[in-house]
Amino acid sequence: MSYDRENIFAKILRGEIPCDKVYEDAHVLAFNDINPRRPVHVLVIPKGNYVCHDDFAAHASDAEIAGFTRAVAAIARQRGIDESGYRLIVNTGDHGGQEVPHYHVHIIGGAPVGAMVSD
Ligand code: AMP
Numbered sequence: 001m002s003y004d005r006e007n008i009f010a011k012i013l014r015g016e017i018p019c020d021k022v023y024e025d026a027h028v029l030a031f032n033d034i035n036p037r038r039p040v041h042v043l044v045i046p047k048g049n050y051v052c053h054d055d056f057a058a059h060a061s062d063a064e065i066a067g068f069t070r071a072v073a074a075i076a077r078q079r080g081i082d083e084s085g086y087r088l089i090v091n092t093g094d095h096g097g098q099e100v101p102h103y104h105v106h107i108i109g110g111a112p113v114g115a116m117v118s119d
Pocket of ligand 1: 008019031032033034035036043090091097098099100101
């Protein structure tokens, strides 16, 4: 599993293309999805070069994993959807429908999100 340094989120991390940033810390960058599916749709990405959840879980440090996990919840609170609820989506690989090969979590809320999986 090799990391493609030219993927679009790598370019955002390097500042080569802009994003609508909502949060940043030492380990994490978060920005609004360009094609939001609900009123709140934030993408949270680690600053390290990890392809997918499998790569992140296997190779990120404990500090990166803890920081990332806490940042996801903090962003949801910051966006005011912690009480109403939200869905976290991590698409991984082909069957998961992952389009961008840099690990990311979708935070989706602000309105009911609907069925977990469409049939
Ligand atoms: P996934 O299918 O999980 O890889 O999701 C990729 C997500 O990235 C999609 O929801 C896209 O709308 C979003 N996306 C693609 N390019 C950009 C961009 N330049 N800025 C923000 N979101 C993007």
